[in-house]
Amino acid sequence: MTDIYKAIADATRRAILDELVDRDGQTLFELCARLAMRHGIASSRQAISQHLDVLADAGLVHTRRVGRTKVHYRDIRPLEEIVTRWPADSPTETPDDAAGQGTEEQP
Amino acid sequence: MTDIYKAIADATRRAILDELVDRDGQTLFELCARLAMRHGIASSRQAISQHLDVLADAGLVHTRRVGRTKVHYRDIRPLEEIVTRWPADSPTETPDDAAGQGTEEQP
DNA sequence: TTGACAGGCAAGTAAGAACTTGCCTATTGT
């Protein structure tokens, strides 16, 4: 079982999820074509297939055989864990000055 | 600039964020100790430091020099992008049957 | 039945990520 964090760490897999949100129930070849067209992703069929395996392993994509094709459905509910894990912002300590939160120190 | 998806892909970095949510404004040595105590993470100081660099590079952690210490503050607002990118669930196509969404095909 | 289409399996390669090792700088306390 791959965890969802590793699954969405890859930009191509995020694009696959985007594509499935835009049009659910696509086959592998459809996804390859649309990823190339609308996302500028020129990965091979095998590469996309392996990405889909990772997404399915994380529970973000479910598949169903139809004939000689395999249809892919998104399921983004597992991503809700991210929101519940780090909700909005609940400051336990006072953030001191709100403005002076420089990312680096100044000389 | 590291993207937030790569940043939270690592389990140790997620534990660091958890730790900073529990107690904001910790130093590197404090984090090392508390990660070992409460999360069972036995990484070296340098490893944690490099993880903090990645988190800071993704904008999830801001730092401030205090004396000879460096205090780390969480900032989980960048994670809101994930929620806005894949909101709840908005089915564009009909999910067909709700129950029969088997992950794999049955013979 | 034959061939084209859709996809799967598995080994190998290559790039990147995590971690280590060794040494260096700056600040504080005595």
Place this chain on the structure above:
DNA sequence: ACAATAGGCAAGTTCTTACTTGCCTGTCAA
């Protein structure tokens, strides 16, 4: 001033990940 504390820098190692390459298995249409 000197030592201890808190951290930084950089090269090297190892392990993971993304991708390729080559071939094989089903399914449908003519």
